[in-house]
Amino acid sequence: MECFKIEERFSEYLDRSLPSEAMAQVAEHLHECSACSALLEEMRSVMVACKAYPALEPDVALIEKILLRTSGRPRTRSFRELFQQYFLHPILTPRFAVGAALVVLFLIFSRNLLLPHFTSFEALLSPKEWVRQMDRGVQQIYSEGLKAYDTKNEWQARITFFKNNVFNKLGFFMEQLDVPVEGKQKPQEQKAPQREPKGTSERSSSLQTPVAQGLKSVLLKGVQS
């Protein structure tokens, strides 16, 4: 049988809708003719490709457009569609996921830091227990505040004591510096006390240099403050 006559039967051969005698003839020809055999294989693959051709989903707005152009009435949506449109789609975004994760972390930290732990699940559900725990939480926060205030006062007292102690010691040291040393005064300086007022003669005699005078004034200011 010629090739073009066999080709006419390819579809029916693939569908197995040919009579058995014709099926045998086609099979025999295919066994002998490589070109027809290759063509049949190609046809088979085309049919498979057609069956696997993806079904396309139209745009969601298409139904809306059709309804508006025909009945003029907008589409009524089921609860599921509304739920998906207004709840699922907005929350299924990376931004929402990050925000939700931060909120959860904040709540966990807040609970662990501020609130005492519940001992049981029933206690978690009881409003009375909630109020009690909240009251305990507030008291805890208040006591922590008092402790912090006491600590601050204690440190302030320590610093004041340290400061006063240091300046007192420096003042004493300066007084020690002011005591004149016998036998070391120069002859011309022995006349000077006669011209100066009383009470300052002895100290000024030992603080003649500008550096010493500046140091003394700074220390005196510190002691006074």
Added chain:
Amino acid sequence: MLAGDEKLVERCLQGDDAAWESIVTSYTRRLYNLSYRYTNRRDEAEDLTQEIFIKIYQNLKSFRSEAGSFQSWILKVGRNLIIDHYRQSRRYQQVGGSEELETMNVKDDKALNPHRAVEQLDAARFLMEGLQAIAPELKEAVILRDLEGMAYLEMADLLGIPEGTVKSRINRGRLELSKLLTRRRAQMRVQI
């Protein structure tokens, strides 16, 4: 035929908008896919789908259940409109829209794997380009039979031709498409 279609049509004729909405929801996907396979363009397929439903809405009174199922009637109206569109626009054989396939919503569970999805899209594009190149009546026969999965009798009713002619067109369409795709594959191998 879908159960209750006739009742839905009756309710539509009585002014029940919900029944009309039900019909539109049920058949939009089918008509959209049919239009897309004829035109191979998304925008044209959407426009055609809308035009088909407008035509159906206007001619709902002319539907007779004795003459055939509502689905067959809808497909007939759709097919006639698509053919009219082809005659007017003369873009029937233009190759295009294959890039649109990638951006469209393809509903197929097997396509969840990205590699498989790409392969599937490539095969679909190759097939579509081949389909655009064969004679329109053969292309129509292949689309209705292999892509839409219609029966011979249904096709004969839709196209208004004998069943034998339907079978002949399907076979010729498949043959032409197979030869064309074989040639194109050979050319691609040579280019590579």
